Amino acid sequence: MEPKRIVRRYWDKRSQTYDENGYKSHNATQNFWKSILKNAVRTDENLKILDVGTGTGFLSLLFAEMEHSVTGIDLSKGMLEKARHNAGKLDLTVDFIHGDAENLPFEDETFDIVINRHLxxxxxxxxxAVDExxxxxxxxxxxxxxxxxxYDSSIDMRLRRFIGKIIVSITEKRNPRMFMSHYARIKSQFPFFNGSAPNDVIDIFAEAGLKNISVDNLEKLKRFENKNRSLSYKISNKPSLFxxxxxK
Ligand SMILES: C[S@@+](CC[C@H](N)C(=O)[O-])C[C@H]1O[C@@H](n2cnc3c(N)ncnc32)[C@H](O)[C@@H]1O
Structure with a gap:
């Protein structure tokens, strides 16, 4: 089966539990992220923002709360359904659209900012994708x-992930094997399947002709995440974010 069909299937299923993300305080998390995004955007003007791989709308909803005009696009209709539901609960307007990050259904030069997280x-x-x-x-x-x-392949992290999976299957009532039962067959087709480092992204941005490239290692966020994540998450993951x- 074509990789993107498998990706879509996985995220359609995962949409049922994605928002149970093990944060201790949802509000504190939202506020922390808002301060990061505000700092990165550096303007109070209303911007046209596209959130690619929006999922259940995490970034889209934060930007909509900050009164920007937001479009979110995702390959999974299941994730989009949750995103629309989340926007409705908060009485926010976001245009959630079904589509592919590598082939966007928009005219050239439509948005002020294109964002994505964990995509x-x-x-x-x-x-x-970056060219697009x-x-x-x-x-x-x-x-x-x-x-x-x-992904860290050290023995220590393998053991921690194993323990984390057991905790997930007990406490979050989801099957921790579902991820690999989808991605194992296709993971070799994703160059950054184990994640990326700042230099990888700097290189791709530069190749795409982007200018004034900068990276923030989000150290404060990592410390915050360490305090606010569930035990299973903290056991299975080493915080690495930028x-x-x-x-353009
Ligand atoms: C880890 S989730 C991240 C969701 C969201 N950005 C967040 O930060 O919570 C990855 C998302 O990317 C979406 N996705 C994967 N491949 C995609 C593609 N080619 N085009 C658009 N969305 C895609 C998945 O459906 C899923 O919703």
Whole structure:
């Protein structure tokens, strides 16, 4: 089966539990992220923002709360259904659209900012994707990418993931094997399946012709996440996150 169909199937199923993300305080998390996004955007003007791989709308909803005009796009209709539901609960308007990050249904130079979080690892052609995001950004606009190095193959981390999976299957009532039962067959087709490092993204941004590239290692966020995540998450993951910005 074609990789993107498998990706879509996985996320349609995962949409049922994705928002049970093990944060101790939802409000504190929202506020922390808002301060990061405000700092990165550096303006109070109303912006046209595209959130690629929006999922259940995490970034889209934060930007909509900050009164920007937001479009979220995702390959999974299940994730989009949750995103629409989440927007409805908060009485926020976001245009949630079904589509592919590597082939966007928008005219050139439509948005002030294109953002994405935790998407790069599940993209088969990151260079094509970044070119595509750059195409739909206005001249002088920005691409903002949030990612990290997810997979650490050391014995210590393998053991921790094993214990984390047991805790997940007991406490979160979801099957921790579902992920690999989908991705094992296709993971070799994703260049950043194990996550990316800032230098990987700097290189792709530069190849795509973006200027004024910068990276924030989000140290405060990592400390915050360490305190606010569930035990299973903390056992299975080493916090690794960064925010890269590039200008067209
Ligand atoms: C780890 S989730 C991240 C969701 C959201 N950005 C967040 O930060 O919570 C990855 C999302 O990317 C979506 N996705 C994967 N491949 C995609 C593609 N080619 N085009 C659009 N969305 C895609 C998945 O359906 C899923 O919703």
């Amino acid at each position: 790069l690892w599940t993209i088969p052609n990151p260079r094509i 995001w750059s195409r739909v950004v206005k001249s002088g606009g920005k691409i903002m990418l949030i990612d990290g190095k997810w 925010l890269a910005l590039g200008e």
